[in-house]
Amino acid sequence: MITIGLDMMGGDFAPLEAVKGAAAFFAENHTTVQLALIGDEEKITPLLATYSLPATQYHIVHAPQVIEMHEHPTKALKEKQQSSIAIGFHLLASGKIDAFISAGNTGAMMVGALFSIKTIEGVLRPTIGAYMPRENGSLGLLVDVGLNADCKPENLNQFAVLGSLFAEHVLKIKHPKTGLVNLGEEEGKGNILAQATYPLLNENKHINFIGNIEGRDILIDKSDVMVCEGFTGNVVLKLAESVYDIVKRRNITDEHFERFNFETYGGVPVLGVAKPVIIGHGISGTTAFKNMINIAQRMIEVDLTEKIKESFK
Amino acid sequence: MITIGLDMMGGDFAPLEAVKGAAAFFAENHTTVQLALIGDEEKITPLLATYSLPATQYHIVHAPQVIEMHEHPTKALKEKQQSSIAIGFHLLASGKIDAFISAGNTGAMMVGALFSIKTIEGVLRPTIGAYMPRENGSLGLLVDVGLNADCKPENLNQFAVLGSLFAEHVLKIKHPKTGLVNLGEEEGKGNILAQATYPLLNENKHINFIGNIEGRDILIDKSDVMVCEGFTGNVVLKLAESVYDIVKRRNITDEHFERFNFETYGGVPVLGVAKPVIIGHGISGTTAFKNMINIAQRMIEVDLTEKIKESFK
Numbered sequence: 001m002i003t004i005g006l007d008m009m010g011g012d013f014a015p016l017e018a019v020k021g022a023a024a025f026f027a028e029n030h031t032t033v034q035l036a037l038i039g040d041e042e043k044i045t046p047l048l049a050t051y052s053l054p055a056t057q058y059h060i061v062h063a064p065q066v067i068e069m070h071e072h073p074t075k076a077l078k079e080k081q082q083s084s085i086a087i088g089f090h091l092l093a094s095g096k097i098d099a100f101i102s103a104g105n106t107g108a109m110m111v112g113a114l115f116s117i118k119t120i121e122g123v124l125r126p127t128i129g130a131y132m133p134r135e136n137g138s139l140g141l142l143v144d145v146g147l148n149a150d151c152k153p154e155n156l157n158q159f160a161v162l163g164s165l166f167a168e169h170v171l172k173i174k175h176p177k178t179g180l181v182n183l184g185e186e187e188g189k190g191n192i193l194a195q196a197t198y199p200l201l202n203e204n205k206h207i208n209f210i211g212n213i214e215g216r217d218i219l220i221d222k223s224d225v226m227v228c229e230g231f232t233g234n235v236v237l238k239l240a241e242s243v244y245d246i247v248k249r250r251n252i253t254d255e256h257f258e259r260f261n262f263e264t265y266g267g268v269p270v271l272g273v274a275k276p277v278i279i280g281h282g283i284s285g286t287t288a289f290k291n292m293i294n295i296a297q298r299m300i301e302v303d304l305t306e307k308i309k310e311s312f313k
Numbered sequence: 314m315i316t317i318g319l320d321m322m323g324g325d326f327a328p329l330e331a332v333k334g335a336a337a338f339f340a341e342n343h344t345t346v347q348l349a350l351i352g353d354e355e356k357i358t359p360l361l362a363t364y365s366l367p368a369t370q371y372h373i374v375h376a377p378q379v380i381e382m383h384e385h386p387t388k389a390l391k392e393k394q395q396s397s398i399a400i401g402f403h404l405l406a407s408g409k410i411d412a413f414i415s416a417g418n419t420g421a422m423m424v425g426a427l428f429s430i431k432t433i434e435g436v437l438r439p440t441i442g443a444y445m446p447r448e449n450g451s452l453g454l455l456v457d458v459g460l461n462a463d464c465k466p467e468n469l470n471q472f473a474v475l476g477s478l479f480a481e482h483v484l485k486i487k488h489p490k491t492g493l494v495n496l497g498e499e500e501g502k503g504n505i506l507a508q509a510t511y512p513l514l515n516e517n518k519h520i521n522f523i524g525n526i527e528g529r530d531i532l533i534d535k536s537d538v539m540v541c542e543g544f545t546g547n548v549v550l551k552l553a554e555s556v557y558d559i560v561k562r563r564n565i566t567d568e569h570f571e572r573f574n575f576e577t578y579g580g581v582p583v584l585g586v587a588k589p590v591i592i593g594h595g596i597s598g599t600t601a602f603k604n605m606i607n608i609a610q611r612m613i614e615v616d617l618t619e620k621i622k623e624s625f626k
Contacts, residue, residue, distance in 0.1 A: 135559065146496050149504035183459050183547035191462035191544040215551030219559060231504040232545045234496035236552060238528025243556055246448065246532060246569070254563055 001034050004296045005097035008039030009066045009084040010104025011284045015044050018103070021289020022058065023051040028290075031057070033297055036097050038063050038084045063087045066104075069282060073107030085109065089116035092275050099296035103267065103280030103288070110147065113270040113277040120305070122312030125151075126272030127159045127230075128279065129166070130237045133259035134221040141167050142181075142218065142226045143271070146234035153193060156180070156227050157200040161311055162271035163225040164207045169302040170269075170295060171224075179213030179223030181232060187211065193229065201227070206311050237262075266292035274305060314347050317609045318410035321352030322379045322397040323417025324597045328357050331416070334602020335371065336364040341603075344370070346610055349410050351376050351397045376400045379417075382595060386420030398422065402429035405588050412609035416580065416593030416601070423460065426583040426590040433618070435625030438464075439585030440472045440543075441592065442479070443550045446572035447534040454480050455494075455531065455539045456584070459547035466506060469493070469540050470513040474624055475584040476538040477520045482615040483582075483608060484537075492526030492536030494545060500524065506542065514540070519624050550575075579605035582612060585621065589613060 006022060008015040022035055034057055037044055041062040048058070065083040067076040077086055085104055089112040092100040102109050110128075119126055129143035143163040148155060160178050167176035180201055182190045187198055189212060201209045213223050218236060228236075244260035266288030267280035276299040278292050299305075319335060321328040335348055348371040350357055357373060378396040380389040390399055398417055402425040405413040415422050423441075432439055442456035456476040461468060473491050480489035493514055495503045500511055502525060514522045526536050531549060541549075557573035579601035580593035589612040591605050612618075 135562070149496060149507075181548060183462060183544055191542070194462075194544070215548035215553075216555040216558070218548075218552055219555050228548075229504070231496055231507070232548055235494060235528040235531075235541075235545055236548060239531055239549060239552060240528075242529040242532050245529070249448070250567055250569055252565055252567055254565055256559070256563060257565075 001032060002297065002300045003034045003036055003097045004293055005036040005038055005088045005091050005100040006293065007084045007088050007100070007102035007104055008037050008044050009063065010102040011280060012282050013285060014103070015039055015047060017285050018289050019044065019047040019051050019053070020286040021293065023053055024286055024290040025293045026054050026057060030297065033293070034058065035293070036061050036091065038088050038091070040064060040066070061087060061091065067108045069105055071105060071108070073105060073111045076105065077108050077111055085112055092277070093117060098300045099276035099278065101267070101278040101280065101292045101296055103282060103284040106279055106282070109277070109279045110270070113273050117273045117275045117277060120272055120274050120308050120312055123162070123272040123308070124158055125155050126270050127162055128270055129163055129268050130233070130262070131265050131268065132218055132226070132240065133256070134219065135256050136221050138173070138221055139171060140221065140224050140226060141171065142228070142233050142236060144228065144230035144233050145237045146230045148230040151193065151229040153197040153200050156193070156197045156229065157204060158272070160201055160204065160209070160225060160227045161206045162308060163227065165304060165307050165311060166269065166271055167224050169304050169307060170298050173224045175208045176224035177210045177222070178207045178225040178227065179210050179217065181218070181226050181228035182212035182214065185212050185214060263288055264291065266295070269295065269299060272308065276300060276305065314345060315610065315613050316347045316349055316410045317606055318349040318351055318401050318404050318413040319606065320397045320401050320413070320415030320417050321350050321357050322376065323415040324593060325595050326598060327416070328352055328360060330598050331602050332357065332360040332364050332366070333599040334606065336366055337599055337603040338606045339367050339370060343610065347371065348606070349374050349404065351401050351404070353377060353379070374400060374404065380421045382418055384418060384421070386418060386424045389418065390421050390424055398425055405590070406430060411613045412589035412591065414580070414591040414593065414605045414609055416595060416597040419592055422590070422592045423583070426586050430586045430588045430590060433585055433587050433621050433625055436475070436585040437471055438468050439583050440475055441583050442476055442581050443546070443575070444578050444581065445531055445539070445553065446569070447532065448569050449534050451486070451534055452484060453534065453537050453539060454484065455541070455546055455549060457541070457543035457546050458550045459543045461543040464506065464542035466509040466513050469506070469510045469542065470517060471585070473514055473517065473522070473538060473540045474519045475621060476540065478617060478620050478624060479582065479584055480537050482617050482620060483611050486537045488521045489537035490523045490535070491520045491538040491540065492523050492530065494531070494539050494541035495525035495527065498525050498527060576601055577604065579608070582608065587618060589618065
């Protein structure tokens with residue numbers, strides 16, 4: 001039995017959507033998973049009855065405080081020790097849960113992941129990625145999307161390994177193709193960072209490096225893992241998100257562009273920390289929560305953390 | 314009478330589309346413009362008759378050589394002195410034409426612009442931008458989109474001024490709003506470059522600075538001029554271009570997404586050099602060529618070069 005901690009108070013539609021997400025997860029028969037529902041017991045309990053969660057597969061961990069979206073991450077985590085996020089990281093650090101998921105205050109989740117949970121030895125900087133939908137139905141992973149605004153070549157080289165391990169073991173892509181986001185295809189192109197990163201990726205035995213990719217390749221399946229510093233990655237992610245908004249505003253119905261609704265993916269893990277931590281989109285709904293629990297389960301089952309440790313030995 | 318030099322041999326569909334573009338331009342009655350059609354006389358002449366260009370409004374400048382798309386820019390420019398691009402820059406530098414347009418080898422155009430034509434005094438680095446279509450029908454300008462992959466805060470500060478002058482005088486936007494592309498809205502967010510650029514833009518009296526903008530704001534009309542280094546800008550431009558490709562592949566017909574067909578804009582000027590130079594997309598068609606001639610005419614008529622000189626005094 002594995003235990004996944006779920007912050008019931010995180011996200012704009014908490015706790016209702018978190019409860020519905022948990023119910024949707026169990027509706028697909030995950031008998032090996034126990035959920036630790038972390039949040040305000042009084043608010044959660046009536047919803048659990050309504051949505052018929054299987055009684056043997058969850059337990060409530062009461063958390064009387066909530067870190068609100070606008071709060072200062074470090075300050076809030078320090079002052080609100082009884083918040084669902086603080087308790088979640090406490091449970092994760094002490095081994096009472098095997099993964100922790102929250103769609104709450106992103107900054108507090110980052111601070112918690114980086115300071116409550118240790119970075120895996122050898123990892124210079126953990127990273128956070130985002131899925132990019134492709135027309136063939138697959139998902140690519142863009143790393144970093146904002147955690148590391150300024151990077152060194154060694155950082156990008158490590159993001160490539162972390163992203164590849166996630167793509168291989170969690171997204172189930174064999175020998176994931178890894179591309180360096182750049183402004184031209186030819187080797188030698190790029191800013192100083194990209195130019196210096198290329199040879200590192202090219203010599204890296206842990207990844208399947210296919211060379212530079214351009215902006216036009218991000219939304220097609222040229223590579224499975226796309227590596228860049230968090231500044232460019234963040235701009236790209238938010239631009240791609242805005243395409244969905246435009247499509248909706250213009251009443252365009254299209255199966256592929258539906259997949260630009262990044263909310264449905266729920267969230268992506270913080271890669272490089274010693275335990276599975278998943279940070280969700282603030283506007284996560286039922287499907288997002290369900291997907292996040294699924295990803296956490298898969299990360300635990302394939303022991304992604306151990307695989308990362310081995311790669312960084 | 315103003316004279317605009319047009320490279321008839323540049324672009325994938327040269328010289329036919331260049332001729333059709335010139336014909337389309339004159340069909341809209343531009344009696345004050347004389348075109349210098351630079352290219353292989355034998356190839357151009359029969360087309361001019363077919364498309365009925367007004368005889369008094371053009372002259373042919375014979376150029377027996379062509380710099381092909383794949384050629385090394387500096388080498389080709391040096392060795393092919395009789396190419397349409399080399400002759401074009403010679404005519405521009407000597408004052409025989411008032412602007413030069415080409416959809417040919419981009420690298421050769423850049424080298425020509427930077428070395429045949431002087432940079433305006435005070436401009437540290439010229440820049441090249443791209444239009445971004447907005448749902449309200451307007452165009453925004455993203456600068457830089459690849460000419461300057463590594464930048465200092467002073468460079469971005471100057472791009473903001475150059476972009477604002479272009480937006481004001483050529484795109485006819487009053488007090489163009491200028492935003493700094495960043496990964497968060499709040500002041501203090503960003504990588505080291507963006508953090509150091511913010512106060513410069515904030516104190517810059519030549520621009521209407523509205524603060525940071527995020528990836529999601531690039532395709533809406535939050536700001537008219539969007540400033541970033543050429544690495545991020547290039548990735549953003551090519552990503553936006555690829556959205557059009559996806560829309561087409563999926564047979565989506567939508568008036569707004571039609572405007573993501575960047576080919577129709579033709580090209581954008583190199584901002585910061587002492588004479589108007591416009592570099593077109595390789596796959597420029599009739600409309601693109603017509604639009605480039607229009608933009609060149611407007612740049613000359615409003616004397617954008619002089620306005621830039623005044624700003625940088």
